[in-house]
Amino acid sequence: MPRLPAAERREQLAEAAIRVMIRDGVAKTTTRAVVAEAGVPLGAFHYCFRSKEELFQTVIExxxxxxxxxxxxxxxxxxxxxxxxxxxxxxxxxxxxxxxxxxxxxxxxxxxxxxxxxxxxxxxxxxxxxxxxxxxxxxxxxxxxxxxxxxxxxxxxxxxxxxxxxxxxxxxxxxxxxxxxxxxxxxxxxxxxxxxxxxxxxxxxx
Structure with a gap:
């Protein structure tokens, strides 16, 4: 898996989260579901976001x-x-x-x-x-x-x-x-x- 800069990885995870939210609903949008959608390991999420709430704020923006x-x-x-x-x-x-x-x-x-x-x-x-x-x-x-x-x-x-x-x-x-x-x-x-x-x-x- 290519190593992306943090900004690009954040964008990748935010877009994956939007897709999961649209498909499954916000309540079912877990960090594991997001990384699975993005095709990255769970550690990549914690490298880019301090919490799921920070991810949600990024999605809104x-x-x-x-x-x-x-x-x-x-x-x-x-x-x-x-x-x-x-x-x-x-x-x-x-x-x-x-x-x-x-x-x-x-x-x-x-x-x-x-x-x-x-x-x-x-x-x-x-x-x-x-x-x-x-x-x-x-x-x-x-x-x-x-x-x-x-x-x-x-x-x-x-x-x-x-x-x-x-x-x-x-x-x-x-x-x-x-x-x-x-x-x-x-x-x-x-x-x-x-x-x-x-x-x-x-x-x-x-």
């Missing part, structure tokens, strides 16, 4: 990272703030639709952690990470769309997390694409209502 909309999304000339925000949210939603099993895993991790003594901090770290990611996403959205928010960013990030988290879970239950997109558009209208265009940069004098 990986799923979040690859479900963010692409940076630098192009907008047609003359697009309104609503149209710009809507395009970014739809790009995000398309990623949700293409990886539903991964999103289901994140909800299952939350329930797993909250129901086990001593693991509640895993759920707290999970949602702190979500808030950080959502805040960074709102900052990126504003830059990409040429906007500034008129609402405190921490409040806006928590509000957005509640909206997107709820929309995602509801869609995982009913898979109603039409209603999900309609609700997403309403969220885009709200964001546009609390955004103002950034002033155009001064052009250099010739």
């Amino acid at each position: 990986r799923i979040m990272e690859r479900n963010l909309p692409p940076a630098g999304l192009a907008h047609p000339a003359g697009a309104t703030p609503y149209e710009r925000i809507r395009a970014i949210l739809h790009a995000y939603w398309e990623l949700v639709r293409t990886r539903p099993d991964e999103h289901l895993v994140t909800y299952e991790v939350t329930q797993y952690a909250l129901r086990r003594p001593g693991l509640a901090d895993l759920a707290r770290r999970q949602y702190r990470h979500y808030l950080d990611v959502n805040r960074a996403h709102l900052e990126s959205m504003a830059r990409t769309a040429g906007l500034a928010w008129t609402v405190d960013l921490a409040v806006l990030a928590r509000h957005g997390l509640g909206v997107l988290d709820g929309l995602t879970l509801t869609w995982l239950v009913d898979r109603d694409d039409e209603q999900a997109l309609a609700a997403l558009d309403e969220y885009a209208r709200y964001l546009a209502s609390v955004a103002v265009p950034l002033p155009a940069p001064d052009l250099p004098r010739t």
Whole structure:
């Protein structure tokens, strides 16, 4: 077996854990099941992770990272703030639709952690990470769309997390694409209502 750097081995084990979680459920995702899926010895797990909870946190972060909309999304000339925000949210939603099993895993991790003594901090770290990611996403959205928010960013990030988290879970239950997109558009209208265009940069004098 080739000896991989620790970072690559962590990635290998995290991806194996995601596959096991999707196939067998979070409660059955043991360290032995993960190393068996990855095809590595048990010692490789303890070399890369201090605990199963650390692995779960890494899984959550990986799923979040690859479900963010692409940076630098192009907008047609003359697009309104609503149209710009809507395009970014739809790009995000398309990623949700293409990886539903991964999103289901994140909800299952939350329930797993909250129901086990001593693991509640895993759920707290999970949602702190979500808030950080959502805040960074709102900052990126504003830059990409040429906007500034008129609402405190921490409040806006928590509000957005509640909206997107709820929309995602509801869609995982009913898979109603039409209603999900309609609700997403309403969220885009709200964001546009609390955004103002950034002033155009001064052009250099010739």
